[in-house]
Structures are given as structure tokens and as C-alpha cells.
Amino acid sequence: MTNLRSALLILILSFLSGCSQRFQDVNATISEGLFGFEDINLKKEQVAELPYASIYARVNQGPQIFMVLAFVDTNPVTGNQQLKWLSSDSAMITTENGRVVKTTALPSDNLLGLSSSTNLAAPNSETTSWQNSYDWQPGYHYGKQAKVESSPVGMGVTTSLLWEKQTSHIREVITFPYLGQQMQNDFWVDSQGSVVKSAQWxxxxxxxxxxxxxxxxxx
Structure with a gap:
């Protein structure tokens, strides 16, 4: 964690010295519940100059926040790389093949873990189904089983601050049969199979x- 904090400190001081108030807003955005603050919008040149991979993230339709890649690990079960994205106040989102598999230090609910019968394969354009298992808090919800059904929606162009790509839109419908609940995930995947944009419940x-x-x- 010390290395993570140091990396983020370098990021803020070296490259975003002119945006200190905006990073204070990021701190408040997460620690105070993601309400009442404006989106973080950095300039193209600022992001391009950073030596870190980076994302915009939005939690529960709150303000847009900026996160940097602080650490890369390997899931010992699946063998996939896990990317750990860090906010300025040490909230973390962990992704694997573009899927969020864990969250840490979000102000309300946190996903403790996600496992899948597909070993968390990347979203693809094939119509298929599989099983997921979710753990989350609060409430000590562990091993909640869900059926996932995936299908392609269509092709289109997705634009971000630094790039524009042709992408496939993939939709997954997740059903918890024993909870009587359902949720939907949307992924936009580029020609290399990488998730470049997503909305994940x-x-x-x-x-x-x-x-x-x-x-x-x-x-």
C-alpha cells in the first residue's frame, strides 16, 4: 500500500499540480458518498503525459472520477492479469479481462469477489450462458449464484479522450434465481478483444x- 500511495502522490504533484482542488474533489467524492460534486474532466494533454494507465469511473451514477493503474497482479486461480485502479483517497477497483472482480473502500457496498465457470473470460460476441458466484458486503453475502446470458448488441464507434475505436457492444443479463433479482452489464470491446468501456452491476x-x-x- 505504501508503494501505491507513493505512486499516486507522484502523479498528483508532478503532473496535476494545477489541479489540486480537483483532486480534493475526488477525495471528497468517494469519502463523502459520491454526491454533490462535479465530474472530474482532465485535458487530453494531461492524460497523455502521464506515465500511468488511467480510467474514468463513475459509481452509482455519481460524479466521474479519475483513477490510475497502481498495480498489476495475476489471479492464481484463472491465470489472468488483474489490474488495480486507485483513486486519490485509496479507493480501489480491480478488473480482470475488463470485468470488475473486486472493489475496496467504496463508501457503501463493496464487491469482495467474483468467480465464474468461464474463468472470467473476456466478453465476446458469441451468444452463450454460464454461472457466476458473487460475494459482497455489507450483509455478509457470500457465494450468491447467478446465471449469466450473453448476446451481441451491435457494432459502433466508441470515443474516449485519447482515442476513437470500432467496438462490439456486448450485453450480459445476470439472474439470481434464489434472490429473485436480475441485473444487466454492458461492455464495449475493441478489435483486439479489450474492454474499453463498460457499465457493470x-x-x-x-x-x-x-x-x-x-x-x-x-x-
Missing amino acids: LVPNELLIEIEVLKPYAE
């Missing part, structure tokens, strides 16, 4: 995270 009716990739991770 992680806790039914409680936790929605929207992500837009600004500067993608490159090994």
Missing part, C-alpha cells in the same frame, strides 16, 4: 460501476 440494485478507459495498460 456488481451488487443487485446497490452497486453500479461505469468505466471508460483513457490510457490503456500496456505491458
Whole structure:
């Protein structure tokens, strides 16, 4: 965690010295419940100059926040890379093949873990179905089983601050049969199979995270 904080401190002081108030707003955005603050909107040149991969994220339709890639790990179960995105007050969103698999230090609900019968494969344009298992808090919800049905929606052009790409829109409908609840995830996937934009429900009716990739991770 010390390395993560140091990396973010360098990010703020070296590259965003002119935006200190905006980063104070990011702190408040997360720690005070994501209400009442404006979107964080950085300039194209600022993001391009950063030595970090970065994303915009939006939690429960609150203000847009800026997060940087602080750490890359490997899931020992799936063998996939996990990307850990950090906000200025150490809230974290962990993604695997573009899917959010864990959240840390969000002010309300947090996804503790996500596992899948597909080993968390990346979204693709094939119509198919599989099983997921969700853990979340508060409420000590563990091992909540869900059926996932995926289908293509169509093709289109997706634009971000630094790029414009042709993408496939993939929709997944997640049903919790024992809870009588359902939620929907949308992914926009580029020609390399990378998720560049998404809107993902992680806790039914409680936790929605929207992500837009600004500067993608490159090994």
C-alpha cells in the first residue's frame, strides 16, 4: 500500500499540480458518498503525459472520477492479469479481462469477489450462458449464484479522450434465481478483444460501476 500511495502522490504533484482542488474533489467524492460534486474532466494533454494507465469511473451514477493503474497482479486461480485502479483517497477497483472482480473502500457496498465457470473470460460476441458466484458486503453475502446470458448488441464507434475505436457492444443479463433479482452489464470491446468501456452491476440494485478507459495498460 505504501508503494501505491507513493505512486499516486507522484502523479498528483508532478503532473496535476494545477489541479489540486480537483483532486480534493475526488477525495471528497468517494469519502463523502459520491454526491454533490462535479465530474472530474482532465485535458487530453494531461492524460497523455502521464506515465500511468488511467480510467474514468463513475459509481452509482455519481460524479466521474479519475483513477490510475497502481498495480498489476495475476489471479492464481484463472491465470489472468488483474489490474488495480486507485483513486486519490485509496479507493480501489480491480478488473480482470475488463470485468470488475473486486472493489475496496467504496463508501457503501463493496464487491469482495467474483468467480465464474468461464474463468472470467473476456466478453465476446458469441451468444452463450454460464454461472457466476458473487460475494459482497455489507450483509455478509457470500457465494450468491447467478446465471449469466450473453448476446451481441451491435457494432459502433466508441470515443474516449485519447482515442476513437470500432467496438462490439456486448450485453450480459445476470439472474439470481434464489434472490429473485436480475441485473444487466454492458461492455464495449475493441478489435483486439479489450474492454474499453463498460457499465457493470456488481451488487443487485446497490452497486453500479461505469468505466471508460483513457490510457490503456500496456505491458
